[in-house]
Amino acid sequence: MKQRLAFPYLTPSPEAIDAGPWMFSLNNCEPRPLGPALPNWDYDASLVISRRFRFDHEKLSGDVGLSPDADILSIQVEAGTGQGTLARKIIESFRQALSGSEPLLELQIPLLSSRLSSRLSLTTTLFLSRKFDAVSRLSPRQAASRLWGDRHVVALDGDDTLFPMEAISFDEYFGSRIQSGALWHLHWDPHHLNRDFRGAMRLYLNADDLDFMTRIRDQDPVMLQALLSDVIFQMCSHALLDEDAHVFLHEPEPGTVAHQISGWLKTAFGHIPAARLRSTLEARPGEFRTAILAISRV
Amino acid sequence: VSSPEFVRLELADDKIIALFQAEVSGRGGRAILRADPLLAIEGGAVGVAEAADEKLPAIVSIRVPGSNLAADASTLDIGNSTGLVEVRMTVPDERAVSLSLELTGEETE
Numbered sequence: 505m506k507q508r509l510a511f512p513y514l515t516p517s518p519e520a521i522d523a524g525p526w527m528f529s530l531n532n533c534e535p536r537p538l539g540p541a542l543p544n545w546d547y548d549a550s551l552v553i554s555r556r557f558r559f560d561h562e563k564l565s566g567d568v569g570l571s572p573d574a575d576i577l578s579i580q581v582e583a584g585t586g587q588g589t590l591a592r593k594i595i596e597s598f599r600q601a602l603s604g605s606e607p608l609l610e611l612q613i614p615l616l617s618s619r620l621s622s623r624l625s626l627t628t629t630l631f632l633s634r635k636f637d638a639v640s641r642l643s644p645r646q647a648a649s650r651l652w653g654d655r656h657v658v659a660l661d662g663d664d665t666l667f668p669m670e671a672i673s674f675d676e677y678f679g680s681r682i683q684s685g686a687l688w689h690l691h692w693d694p695h696h697l698n699r700d701f702r703g704a705m706r707l708y709l710n711a712d713d714l715d716f717m718t719r720i721r722d723q724d725p726v727m728l729q730a731l732l733s734d735v736i737f738q739m740c741s742h743a744l745l746d747e748d749a750h751v752f753l754h755e756p757e758p759g760t761v762a763h764q765i766s767g768w769l770k771t772a773f774g775h776i777p778a779a780r781l782r783s784t785l786e787a788r789p790g791e792f793r794t795a796i797l798a799i800s801r802v
Numbered sequence: 803v804s805s806p807e808f809v810r811l812e813l814a815d816d817k818i819i820a821l822f823q824a825e826v827s828g829r830g831g832r833a834i835l836r837a838d839p840l841l842a843i844e845g846g847a848v849g850v851a852e853a854a855d856e857k858l859p860a861i862v863s864i865r866v867p868g869s870n871l872a873a874d875a876s877t878l879d880i881g882n883s884t885g886l887v888e889v890r891m892t893v894p895d896e897r898a899v900s901l902s903l904e905l906t907g908e909e910t911e
Contacts, residue, residue, distance in 0.1 A: 507807060507808045508805065508806070508807065508808060508900050508901075509808060509842050509898045509899070509900050510808045510811065510820035510822070510891075510893055510898065510899050510900070511893075511898045512818055512893045512894065512895055512896060512897055512898065512899075513811075513818075514811060641813055641816065641818070642811050642813060642818065646896065751805065754804065754805055755805055
């Protein structure tokens, strides 16, 4: 993955830190990889997250100009929760000092499910635990200087939905306009694809149509497929037809509208560049739409 | 123009310089590549005009390796050049920075 940020000091090369995937154990079951969603989670569940690291301390120290035996590195994990890309509340902060003689590290962190809502955000940071009198001008010196980090965001099953949805009266919202007869309405701003996905769009359902609302509540698969495919098609087609938006689809920031659209496009069409997908959309719109319909099956 | 990638830090006159690279494809005629420094903030980056601070990054140079196209400025007419472009910018102490690149048809400065 491309590194877009430049810190004011040297940082380790990717070879120096082998960070394994986050794992989770729910209700004392065998640990499993933690994906973008946490299935079967509820507020009473016993939840333990874990992760393994392998550090090449010699390489790491050489990369940033530190002494391997300085023992001044610490790793921190912050578990946050709440809606949005950035956690609204930090519920757990775990910190451990690294030993330059120990390449392996395994973290196991129990979390209180009752304190979680919507999303679980895990931010891992490797940092200088104290000030360091470095020889090189480019070496990190200040305590808390961040040398490496990543973030993993998980949607919590049973609490968060794929889309922010809201049932409203279309008769009241649209009045006498023709849109009042629609079953749903996607409200979003197509000009800011780098915004947080969940904050940038909202799907309004027509609460006046009782049959439709019953089907949604019953999770009628055909109805959900039609609804999801319409939303996905609207957002994907707009992003592809707007050439200025292509830059956002190329390596988008996680959690953004562009990231979500890019994920849908990859699921439907694989790793095809946006310019070629636009050609497909323009030349063979039926084929494009059918692919979106197919990936919308729930 | 592709999204820029940070390559390495360099030292010049005791100033910390960040080297970024990107792929460009000139449109012919006057294809102006414009580089804008960004300050990293939690969850994203902002332009320096939005940051009320004296410790701001600045573009040092833009050059197309293997050609004589280079400028000690934040814009460069790359004509119909295609390939790698290098952008150097200063990095203030205690700040993380990023870069925005834009290709336009006309000189903007």
